[in-house]
Amino acid sequence: xxxxxxxxxxxxxxxxxxxxxxxxxxxxxxxxxxxxxxxxxxxxxxxxxxxxxxxxxxxxxxxxxxxxxxxxxxxxxxxxxxxxxxxxxxxxxxxxxxxxxxxxxxxxxxxxxxxxxxxxxxxxxxxxxxxxxxxxxxxxxxxxxxxxxxxxxxxxxxxxxxxxxxxxxxxxxxxxxxxxxxxxxxxxxxxxxxxxxxxxxxxxxxxxxxxxxxxxxxxxx
Numbered sequence: 001x002x003x004x005x006x007x008x009x010x011x012x013x014x015x016x017x018x019x020x021x022x023x024x025x026x027x028x029x030x031x032x033x034x035x036x037x038x039x040x041x042x043x044x045x046x047x048x049x050x051x052x053x054x055x056x057x058x059x060x061x062x063x064x065x066x067x068x069x070x071x072x073x074x075x076x077x078x079x080x081x082x083x084x085x086x087x088x089x090x091x092x093x094x095x096x097x098x099x100x101x102x103x104x105x106x107x108x109x110x111x112x113x114x115x116x117x118x119x120x121x122x123x124x125x126x127x128x129x130x131x132x133x134x135x136x137x138x139x140x141x142x143x144x145x146x147x148x149x150x151x152x153x154x155x156x157x158x159x160x161x162x163x164x165x166x167x168x169x170x171x172x173x174x175x176x177x178x179x180x181x182x183x184x185x186x187x188x189x190x191x192x193x194x195x196x197x198x199x200x201x202x203x204x205x206x207x208x209x210x211x212x213x214x215x216x217x218x219x220x221x
Contacts, residue, residue, distance in 0.1 A: 016123050016127075017126075019045050022042060023039070023166075024166055027163070046096075053099065069088060072084050086141065089137065092134055093134055093138075096127055097131060099124075099127060100127055103121070103127070104124055104202075104205070107121050107124075107209050108209055117213075121206050121210065124202070124206075125206070128198070129170045130166070130169070132195050133162070133165040133166045137165045139191060143185065146184055146188040147168065164181075172192055173195050
């Protein structure tokens with residue numbers, strides 16, 4: 001990878017990290033009336049940041065996909081077309097899933113462990129949590145009541161309270177489980193299992209890759 005390309009990749013990784021942090025940790029602190037719009041804007045920015053991270057001279061298809069996702073997101077938001085919003089989120093799952101796989105691949109093919117590799121691993125984990133949160137939101141929107149509060153209150157609609165989905169997604173991903181949100185159907189329970197298992201697998205695989213590379217670097221030195 002050329003120096004210019006490496007610098008662009010590094011900056012893109014930092015940018016993606018910042019957007020991940022804002023999406024997960026910052027927006028929920030802002031006034032409730034702003035959150036739906038801000039989460040939608042954050043998702044659009046995540047498309048852009050992810051496409052930048054994947055940017056290669058011979059790989060431009062991600063920008064086409066990014067453009068389609070942004071267009072669907074904007075149209076569905078302006079005109080309130082729920083069907084377009086649902087399609088957009090299905091495509092988002094595929095796109096973010098591909099990004100996570102590529103970030104893991106970048107860690108795997110890297111010859112050394114440095115801050116760029118670590119940022120890539122962290123970005124992959126945070127983006128994976130957002131991806132799972134989108135899956136939860138779609139399932140709850142298509143089949144209301146799939147996930148419920150322990151007090152039997154249904155979760156809010158898609159993007160009406162996306163912080164709820166982020167919270168449940170990351171709590172399940174980390175296998176923390178406070179018990180305040182519950183999967184209420186067979187499909188929802190299978191998704192909860194998927195999130196718990198995949199979260200542990202991600203951490204296990206990344207740690208194995210990083211430790212292996214760090215050990216090899218020490219041996220070579």
